[in-house]
Amino acid sequence: MRSNLHQVHRRFSYTMLALVVVFLAGGGCLGPLQGTMALREAQDTFNQASHETNEQYETALRAGDRPEQVPPESPKEKYQRVIDLIDHGVLPHLERDDLRISAYAVKAYACWQIGRDKEAKAVAEEGLDRYARAGLTTNRRDYGMLLILPGLVDYSEAYRAYEDRLKTYQDSYLPLAEARQLTEAMAAALRKIDDINARMPVSEPIVIYANSQQLRIIRNILDVWEKIREPEVRAAAGCEWSCRGEKIWMSRFPGGEFAGKKAVSRQWREIEPMKKPPCACPPS
Amino acid sequence: MLSEVDLVIYAIQAAVKLGRKVQNVFEDEVRDRELILPQVPGTTLPSLAEAETFFEGEGRVFVRPPAPESGEREGLYHAIWQKKGSSIAADDRIREAYRRLSKHLLEHSGREDVSGRFRKTENYCDGVNALLVVKQWRETEDPKRHPVQRIAGTVVEIALDYVKADPALFAGNGAGNRITRGFLLSLDEVKFAESQFDDLLLDILRAALDTIRVQAEMTITEDQLALLLGEISGTLADGIKKARENGDDAGLRTLYTLRRELLQNVIKTSAQTVSEHTPVFFGDPRNQREQQVSVVLRAVLDNISGNSDLFTGKAVAEIFGTALQAVAFNPNLLAPGKDGSERGAFLQELIAGITNELAKSSRQDPPGLFSADLLQEVIEAALATLGNHAGRLISAANPQPQLLVEALRHINFALSSEFHRDTGLLPLFKGLLSRPQLIRILQEVFEAVARNPRELLTTDQNGARPSALSCLIAAVALAARADRSALLSGDDYRKLTTAALQAFALNPDRLLHLDGSQPHETVMAQVIRAVVESAAEHAAGGGRRLIQGGMLVQAVEAALRTVSKNVDGFRKEREIVSMVMDRLLAAAAGIMANELDGETLLLAFPSILRGALRDRKILDVSDAELILPVLTATG
Numbered sequence: 001m002r003s004n005l006h007q008v009h010r011r012f013s014y015t016m017l018a019l020v021v022v023f024l025a026g027g028g029c030l031g032p033l034q035g036t037m038a039l040r041e042a043q044d045t046f047n048q049a050s051h052e053t054n055e056q057y058e059t060a061l062r063a064g065d066r067p068e069q070v071p072p073e074s075p076k077e078k079y080q081r082v083i084d085l086i087d088h089g090v091l092p093h094l095e096r097d098d099l100r101i102s103a104y105a106v107k108a109y110a111c112w113q114i115g116r117d118k119e120a121k122a123v124a125e126e127g128l129d130r131y132a133r134a135g136l137t138t139n140r141r142d143y144g145m146l147l148i149l150p151g152l153v154d155y156s157e158a159y160r161a162y163e164d165r166l167k168t169y170q171d172s173y174l175p176l177a178e179a180r181q182l183t184e185a186m187a188a189a190l191r192k193i194d195d196i197n198a199r200m201p202v203s204e205p206i207v208i209y210a211n212s213q214q215l216r217i218i219r220n221i222l223d224v225w226e227k228i229r230e231p232e233v234r235a236a237a238g239c240e241w242s243c244r245g246e247k248i249w250m251s252r253f254p255g256g257e258f259a260g261k262k263a264v265s266r267q268w269r270e271i272e273p274m275k276k277p278p279c280a281c282p283p284s
Numbered sequence: 285m286l287s288e289v290d291l292v293i294y295a296i297q298a299a300v301k302l303g304r305k306v307q308n309v310f311e312d313e314v315r316d317r318e319l320i321l322p323q324v325p326g327t328t329l330p331s332l333a334e335a336e337t338f339f340e341g342e343g344r345v346f347v348r349p350p351a352p353e354s355g356e357r358e359g360l361y362h363a364i365w366q367k368k369g370s371s372i373a374a375d376d377r378i379r380e381a382y383r384r385l386s387k388h389l390l391e392h393s394g395r396e397d398v399s400g401r402f403r404k405t406e407n408y409c410d411g412v413n414a415l416l417v418v419k420q421w422r423e424t425e426d427p428k429r430h431p432v433q434r435i436a437g438t439v440v441e442i443a444l445d446y447v448k449a450d451p452a453l454f455a456g457n458g459a460g461n462r463i464t465r466g467f468l469l470s471l472d473e474v475k476f477a478e479s480q481f482d483d484l485l486l487d488i489l490r491a492a493l494d495t496i497r498v499q500a501e502m503t504i505t506e507d508q509l510a511l512l513l514g515e516i517s518g519t520l521a522d523g524i525k526k527a528r529e530n531g532d533d534a535g536l537r538t539l540y541t542l543r544r545e546l547l548q549n550v551i552k553t554s555a556q557t558v559s560e561h562t563p564v565f566f567g568d569p570r571n572q573r574e575q576q577v578s579v580v581l582r583a584v585l586d587n588i589s590g591n592s593d594l595f596t597g598k599a600v601a602e603i604f605g606t607a608l609q610a611v612a613f614n615p616n617l618l619a620p621g622k623d624g625s626e627r628g629a630f631l632q633e634l635i636a637g638i639t640n641e642l643a644k645s646s647r648q649d650p651p652g653l654f655s656a657d658l659l660q661e662v663i664e665a666a667l668a669t670l671g672n673h674a675g676r677l678i679s680a681a682n683p684q685p686q687l688l689v690e691a692l693r694h695i696n697f698a699l700s701s702e703f704h705r706d707t708g709l710l711p712l713f714k715g716l717l718s719r720p721q722l723i724r725i726l727q728e729v730f731e732a733v734a735r736n737p738r739e740l741l742t743t744d745q746n747g748a749r750p751s752a753l754s755c756l757i758a759a760v761a762l763a764a765r766a767d768r769s770a771l772l773s774g775d776d777y778r779k780l781t782t783a784a785l786q787a788f789a790l791n792p793d794r795l796l797h798l799d800g801s802q803p804h805e806t807v808m809a810q811v812i813r814a815v816v817e818s819a820a821e822h823a824a825g826g827g828r829r830l831i832q833g834g835m836l837v838q839a840v841e842a843a844l845r846t847v848s849k850n851v852d853g854f855r856k857e858r859e860i861v862s863m864v865m866d867r868l869l870a871a872a873a874g875i876m877a878n879e880l881d882g883e884t885l886l887l888a889f890p891s892i893l894r895g896a897l898r899d900r901k902i903l904d905v906s907d908a909e910l911i912l913p914v915l916t917a918t919g
Contacts, residue, residue: 033310040314050320054416102315113322139315141420152324159325170373205419212415213324220326226333227372238333260415273334 035093039103042085046106049078053113079110086110097134101127105142108149117153124149144196144206148213151192155217158185162224173229183221183237190217194252203254211252212260215267218245222274239279245271246281310440316420323416332375335382339365346385361385438486439464446493459496466509467492470517484524484543488517491547495555504559512554515578523585535588541597550581553605561612579618579628580607587635594639599660606664607631610671616678617670630678634670637689638663645696650711652696654726661723662692665730673734690741691733691753695726698757703750706765713761713777721774725781729753732785739792752796756784759796759809763840766816769823771832779837784808787844794851795844807854811847814861815840818869827873830882839865842890846897853897860900864893871907879915887918 052075086107094100104127111120127146131139162182165174174182196210218241225237249268253261275281339347339361347365350358359365361381367374446453446460453460467489492513504512520543527535542550554577558565565576584604588595595603611617611631618628642659645652654662666688670677677687699714701707717725733740733753740753760781763772772780787808788795795808819831819839831839843861847854854860868889872880880888891914895902903910 036311036314040317043314043317043319047318047320050322050416053322054320096311098315099311106319109321139420140422141319141418145319145321145418155324166372171371173372201422204422209321209415209418216324216326219331220324222331223327226331226375259417263415270331270334273337274331276333 035090036099038085038089038093039099039106042082042090042103042106045078045085046082046110049075049082049110049113052078076114079113082110083107083114097130098136098138101131101134101136101139101142101146104130105139105145108146112149112153112156117157120153121150140200140204141206144200144204144210147196147199148193148206148210151189151195152213153189154192155186155189158182158189159220161185162220166227169227174224174227176228176230176233179224179228183224186217186221186224190214190221193217197252202252203258205259208253208258208260208264211248212264212267214248214252215245215264215271218242218248219267219270222271235276235279238274238276239281242271242275242279243281246275313438318417318419321416321418329376329379330383330386332379335379336368338382338386339378343382343385346381439468439489442486442490442493453493453496460493462506463492463496463509464489466506467513469506469510470512470514484521485517487543487547488513488520488551491551494548495552504555504562508558508562508565509555512558512577513551516550516554516581519578519581519585522582523588527588532588534593538588538595538597538600539585542600544597546597546601549601550604553601553608557605557608557612564612564615576611576615576618577608580604580611580631583607583628583632583635586632587639591639591643594643594656594659602660603635603663606667607635610667613671614674616674617667634666634686634689635663637686638666638692641689641692641696648700650714653699653710653714654692654696654722658719658722661719662726665723665727666692669727669730669734673731676734676737687733687737687741688730691729692726694741694751694753695729695757697750698754699761703754704758704762709761709765713764716764716772716777717774721778724778728778728782728785729757732789736789736792740788752788752792755796755806756788756808757781759806759812760784762809763812763816766813767820768817769820769829769832771819771823771829771836772816773833776833776837779834780812780840783837783841783844784812787841787848790845791848791851795848807847807851808844810858811843811854811861812840814859815843815865818862818865822866822869822873827869828877830872830880830885831869835882835886838886839889842886843893846890846893850894850897857897857900860896861893863900863903864889864896867903867907868892868911871911875907876911879912884915888914891918 086103090103091100094103104123108120108123108127111117111123124146127142131143131146136143165178165182169175193210193214196207200207202208202211222238222241222245225234225241228234245268249264249271253264344359346359346361348356348359349362350356361378364374364377364381368378369375443454443460443464450460452458467485471485492509520539524536524539526532527539558577581604584600584607588600607617617631639656639659642654642656642662645654646656669688697703699710701710714722740756741751743749743751760777763780764777796806816836819836823829823832843865847861868880868885872885888911892902892910
């Protein structure tokens, strides 16, 4: 290796290097790396958009406002840029399957975040298909992301519908039938997300994320049930869904410390008060 | 490991010529980067059930109805509570009230538990951030564990940036290659199992490359550089880890400032010092692993905790530079501490001692002569002295106490009202001295302590008798009280200190012998005061200002030297110094104005004083009879 290095050293004269750098600056010489660099930029932009989106929810919490279903303007633009980058700067230049899977995962989530639900699902499906065909063992997170994406999209659609209904019924309560319909749609999404637990160990970072989102969805299903007038039905639903939350809390997270344990713990503590006596959860 | 290092070096060059290897390294890195995932949308209000539980229990005071019989007004949220159960909007108002209340109560409770009834949003955000930053692999399963592999992609990127800015850096056997190779090799020296310090490592690489760009002639070898960078990154990582574990936020901030803005200084200083003093740091191959640089850096960093308000990033970088330089000149500075603890403990104790002393001084009202704002300069002065006098101040066989820290304590004590019962003296004296003058005085004192530690610092066992150093500094400071005409400048006080220290060295036991319990009762204090007071009063009375500034210091010096040779004579006739000085100044302002200027007055003064100390009767003649013969004799 060392002798190779020396050869490389010798071969590279200053002039040669300067020429290459000029070429570099022109952008043409980075061909094989161009796609990877664009992917890196897309990841950075995606991370920034997600961070701002997540933060926005907290800002909304402080202001007491309900968050927009579609993330506000700036993150939305960023997600759009992520999609453009991947479509034009990444995928046409990448050969490696694992890198393409990473790109699919990021693109699918960006589509989801700006409400292009069908496209999000299509990209996820394409990614999963490619992952299987290539027989990859890398990209554990990306694979998990693609697995749960349809569930996340379905839930988001259901939540959007719920918000629409809330506008109509602000001065009264949700009709029981509508609450059932909404929560059934959310429950179906939940099952799709939960499917990841059958395919990957609970200690995988992406599975922890998926299960924490399950808790969040259950919290929102309980929110729907608090919007109906009938107290008995409300109490029964509160018991049923808090028990489902408890089951996830008890069985779907690794023991010991893991990243975000405090946040997950808090999610569960938001659900727990809904389990009011005489509610008793069936043994799991 | 070597092959991986070579691979990355190769990759840097190959990136330019589009080598396949670098592509793989870079692509793996990009594939496995962390992603922040968005949350599913949802409500941000607490549940109605939770709000109800609160308002029906411990929070019922907020929703109680008015009670006119007891004069109680209705609860803050009574009105909206009454409407609960009437609509979604009404219920949401209860939830919102609970949310606001919980936020308010939490702020006043100081609780931080995310699992309690109320949750601090900040903590929640932290937790959520940890949850939503999703890694590609489980911690134990990431196949790329070595830091070289983890950061390879970024190293390539950084190198490319530098190539763009300065192509020569990575051409042939360019300095950039040497730096990067040294850096990569250094990662073998540091056991970074966690990726949390990867950014730190990359900062170090950038700082090293920046250093070489502005200082291309660094003569340090690749192996030495590897060792050096390994020491710096390992020690900084330890410092950051320790501050995190101790919850020392302020310390962390200082370390981050150091890392963000001053790493280049640290590396430049280390590389320069190490390359200029290679035998000290790398001379004996058996000592190569002694890690002198990290011992010094640790000695500095260990003091940040609890003192981060004093240790700015800049101060840390500069103190480190001075300490390293001092060690280069005298490796004995890395002696173990008092209890035979590990190498460098003496240095650490020195810095800690100075820091504590200055912090204590700053807390006093008013702050002492040397306070925390002078931390960096005081440490530098101490290190310089130690470097020159390590043999006297440090004994490996029997490590001595921190004599310079003790000296600092004695100086601050000398100016305290506890010592001289004069609350105005400290501000008066301090006001006369600039920072550089203060430090010059300290340097003089440190040098004197190094030459004569026992005589200057000894106090009696019960502490009733102050040290000679305290008495000496007090004697100098008291001159400021006597100098009503502002004849002495800050620099003159520095010279006066030197003169006092020299006089003390010639007669350590008698000049500073305390006749009473007060510092102004030492022979030295009385002599200084007599000369200064006499000159000041004559100036104030409209006399010629012949003796001021440096001349006045020389007069004091002469008086001290003369009295030193006949202390008994002085004790018999304590007014004798003022009498002689008054007589000369009066003559210079009157009958002998033509014969006496500053210079001739200073010629006559010690001679007449010497005679008067033997027999005061020599003064019982006319001015001309007293002075002219002396002037004639002295030419």
